[in-house]
Amino acid sequence: MPPLLPLLHDIRACRACEEYLPLGPRPVLVADARARILVAGQAPGTRVHATGIPWNDASGRRLREWLGLAPEVFYDPARVAIVPMGFCYPGSGPSGDRPPRPECRRLWHDRIFALLPNLALRIVIGRYALAYHLPGRGRASLTDSVAAWRTWAPALYPLPHPSPRNQMWLKRNPWFAAELLPDLRATVARVLEDASL
Numbered sequence: 001m002p003p004l005l006p007l008l009h010d011i012r013a014c015r016a017c018e019e020y021l022p023l024g025p026r027p028v029l030v031a032d033a034r035a036r037i038l039v040a041g042q043a044p045g046t047r048v049h050a051t052g053i054p055w056n057d058a059s060g061r062r063l064r065e066w067l068g069l070a071p072e073v074f075y076d077p078a079r080v081a082i083v084p085m086g087f088c089y090p091g092s093g094p095s096g097d098r099p100p101r102p103e104c105r106r107l108w109h110d111r112i113f114a115l116l117p118n119l120a121l122r123i124v125i126g127r128y129a130l131a132y133h134l135p136g137r138g139r140a141s142l143t144d145s146v147a148a149w150r151t152w153a154p155a156l157y158p159l160p161h162p163s164p165r166n167q168m169w170l171k172r173n174p175w176f177a178a179e180l181l182p183d184l185r186a187t188v189a190r191v192l193e194d195a196s197l
């Protein structure tokens, strides 16, 4: 049996932080050892919790546009792994959804990534995912990290959250759409093409 399967089984049965989850545990992630691209975000929202489908909302539509990926490719586990920093909806607070539960990272992330050996590209969204995938960047501002994207490309691209609420950020940082996104789309296409050879 591929070693990821028992791990995914254990994650789907996890109730480690149940007492803090207003809608209860429902881990949502996609992981397959063949995946070449990682999408590492924050945590599911209520719509994703309800459907069990990651990025199944307006933010997901915009993210797929940014990556230049059709839904059938984005949701193909053999090509794209989707592993947020928290697997269950963490609830909301005064300024939006709460941060991903820290138990998730402690229990699961190192074990999952040890079993994803074929990742060639990490799409890292938001500061919690940045703190894990780029240790040392956790305290830098998200804008500074995204602006420094050439430091890590083409292996890793830091992104802001693709929420429609981030429209002002996009307006204030026109280099993101003009420079980062075309480079990212070209890298995504190249990584998937290399995988199909």
Ligand code: SF4
Binding pocket: 011, 014, 015, 016, 017, 018, 025, 026, 027, 086, 087, 088, 101, 103, 104, 107
């Ligand atoms: S958020 Fe993570 S640690 Fe908490 S119950 Fe869900 S899978 Fe388990």
